[in-house]
Amino acid sequence: MAKAGAPKPRPAGGDGPPVPEMIPSRPTIKKVRDTAAGCRACHLYRNATQTVFGEGPSKAEVMLVGEQPGDAEDLAGHPFVGPAGKLLDRALAEAGIDRKVVYVTNVVKHFKFEPRGKRRIHAKPNGAEIAACRPWLETEIALVKPRVLVCLGATAAQALLGKSFKVSQQRGTFVDSPLAPRVTATVHPSSILRAPDDDSRHEETARFVADLRRVAAELP
Ligand code: SF4
Numbered sequence: 001m002a003k004a005g006a007p008k009p010r011p012a013g014g015d016g017p018p019v020p021e022m023i024p025s026r027p028t029i030k031k032v033r034d035t036a037a038g039c040r041a042c043h044l045y046r047n048a049t050q051t052v053f054g055e056g057p058s059k060a061e062v063m064l065v066g067e068q069p070g071d072a073e074d075l076a077g078h079p080f081v082g083p084a085g086k087l088l089d090r091a092l093a094e095a096g097i098d099r100k101v102v103y104v105t106n107v108v109k110h111f112k113f114e115p116r117g118k119r120r121i122h123a124k125p126n127g128a129e130i131a132a133c134r135p136w137l138e139t140e141i142a143l144v145k146p147r148v149l150v151c152l153g154a155t156a157a158q159a160l161l162g163k164s165f166k167v168s169q170q171r172g173t174f175v176d177s178p179l180a181p182r183v184t185a186t187v188h189p190s191s192i193l194r195a196p197d198d199d200s201r202h203e204e205t206a207r208f209v210a211d212l213r214r215v216a217a218e219l220p
Contacts, residue, residue: 012041012042012043012044012126012128012129012131012132013042013043013128014040014041014042014043014045014132015040015043016038016039016040016041016045017041018041018132018135019039019041019132019133019134019135019136020135022035022036022038022039022041023035023135023139027139027143028058028143029054029058029140029143029144030058032053032136032139032140032143033053033054036051036053036109036136037050037051037053038051039051039109039110039133039136041132041133042110042128042129042132042133043129044108044110044111044112044125044129044133045110047113048069048074048110048111048112048113049074049075049077049111050074050077050110051077051109051110052069052073052074052077052078052079052106052109052110052111053079053105053109053136054079054103054104054105054106054137054140054144055078055079055103055104055105056102056103056104056105056144057100057101057103057144058143058144059144059145060101060102060103060144060146061101061102061146061147061148061219061220062097062101062102062103062146062147062148062149062150062215062219063102063103063104063105063140063141063144063146063148063149063150063180064080064088064102064103064104064105064150064152065105065106065107065137065149065150065151065152065156065160066079066080066084066104066105066106066107066152066153066156066188067106067107067108067124067125067152067153067155067156067188068106068107068108068109068110068111068112068122068125068155069106069109069110069111070082070084070111070122070190071111071113071120071122072085073085073111074110074111074120079104079105079106080104083190083193084188084189084190084192084193085104085189087189087192087193087205088104088152088189091189091205091208091209091212092212094209094212095209095212095213095215095216096213096216097212097215097216097219101219103140103144103146105137105140106137106156107125107130107133107134107137107155107156107159107160108125108129108130108133109133109136110133112124112125112129122190124155125155130155130159134159137159137160141179141180145180146180147180147181147182147218147219148180148181148182148183148184148215148218148219149177149179149180149182149183149184150183150184150185150186150212150215151167151183151184151185151186152185152186152187152188152189153167153185153187153188153190153191154167154188155188156185156188157185160177160179160183161175161177161183161185165185167185167186167187170185171184171185171186171187171207171211172184172186172210172211172214174214182215182218184211184214184215186208186211186212187204187207187208187211189208191204192204192205192208
């Protein structure tokens with residue numbers, strides 16, 4: 001049993017202050033990004049290379065929110081630079097969305113993985129890790145104030161739109177949310193890369209581009 005007066009163990013196993021205590025009093029994206037670089041609010045910082053914070057214009061029209069950085073992003077320190085990010089870039093271009101008006105980020109800012117030989121295999125963040133990290137994302141949304149917020153994949157959609165949100169059934173539709181004037185969700189581009197064959201990959205890419213075209217239609 002924990003001794004009376006001892007600090008309460010953090011549900012997500014961190015050993016630094018919780019994120020709300022780290023957020024600068026007069027935040028800007030740069031200040032928040034610099035502060036998040038030293039975050040130890042959950043245990044995920046221990047095995048990852050670095051915090052991968054969101055990137056893009058500080059007043060972007062569109063914010064895309066994924067699950068967490070992958071292997072390439074963890075090493076590079078930038079979001080959506082790996083294979084899924086390259087697919088995303090192509091899909092944005094095809095949908096007519098200029099990447100320069102897009103801010104990209106993730107629900108969780110450190111790479112969670114399981115070692116398998118020399119490889120690091122993506123592991124899904126759990127509820128405690130998502131809850132620990134979420135104030136960084138809330139701060140990004142509050143500062144960037146995107147016109148359109150797009151959740152990429154079930155983890156982002158359920159973290160931001162609620163557990164009952166089903167990407168498979170509700171993708172591409174706009175939902176009422178206090179997060180932004182227009183809020184929607186689609187699949188994560190990494191799910192398209194996992195399609196079993198070329199035909200289904202092409203089909204899934206076309207559906208992804210169609211969802212992004214609905215986002216493009218909301219832009220000035
Ligand atoms: S995953 Fe988020 S809460 Fe956990 S240490 Fe990294 S930045 Fe902090």
